[in-house]
Amino acid sequence: MAMVGLFWIAEGDVYVGAKPTGSAPGVRLTPEGVLALGDGQAGLFLWEDVRALTMADVPVKTLKRQIGAVTELALDAVVNLALPGGPGPSGGGPAMMALRVETPDGDRALSAYAAAAVGYTETEADLSQALLSRLTDGAATMATTLAAMSAWGRTWEGSSPRTAQREELLREWLS
Known part of the structure; x- marks a missing residue:
């Protein structure tokens, strides 16, 4: 399983945001x-009913967000050393994003957790938004795109690829 842009691909399954548990x-x-x-x-x-897909509340990677994550980890370590079995991690968990699904019956916002701990790069977020839009271009385009994403997920071994490779994959799936 691996993160590629706003997508989490586990074997042949494609999720928007992190793969949910429970x-x-x-x-x-x-x-x-x-x-x-x-x-x-x-x-x-x-x-056939989905007119548009757009993701809102995408956490974008910034220096401030990265410093905050490192600071939070350090603070958690100090607190856990001082209070064994204490309060645990101070973070509020991963960011929540909303996938807006536009249908003839109206819009619906679906929640999903972000898979990127410190946010997504601006490029990954933009390419992912374009890919979400592409999925609504028609049945053939959707089927081909999802099939390519699923096929990659079934053959990929290891953790998430590095940023440059993730961006390259997103561009490939957009073409």
Whole structure:
């Protein structure tokens, strides 16, 4: 499983944001449509009904965000050394993003956690938004694009690729 832009690809499954566990919210892209997962957001939006997909509240990687993450880790380590079994990590968890699904019946916002701890690069976020838009260009385009993403996920071994390779993959899936 690996993160590529705003997508989490686990074997052949493609998620927007992090792959959810348990009852956590998430969104999976299937050949049939956009599948809402987790408590409070069940449903399948068929591709034929999806007019647009856009992601809101995407955390973009900044120096301030990176320094904050390092500071938080250091503070957590000090607190846990001073208070063994104490309060645990002080962070509020990963950022929550919203995938806006536009259909003839109106818009629906689906929640998903960000997979990038300190945010996504601006380029990855932009390419991912373009890829989400491409998925709504018609059945053939959607099927080809999702198939390419799934095929890559089934053959990829290891952790998430480095930034340059992730951006290259996103560009390839856009072409």
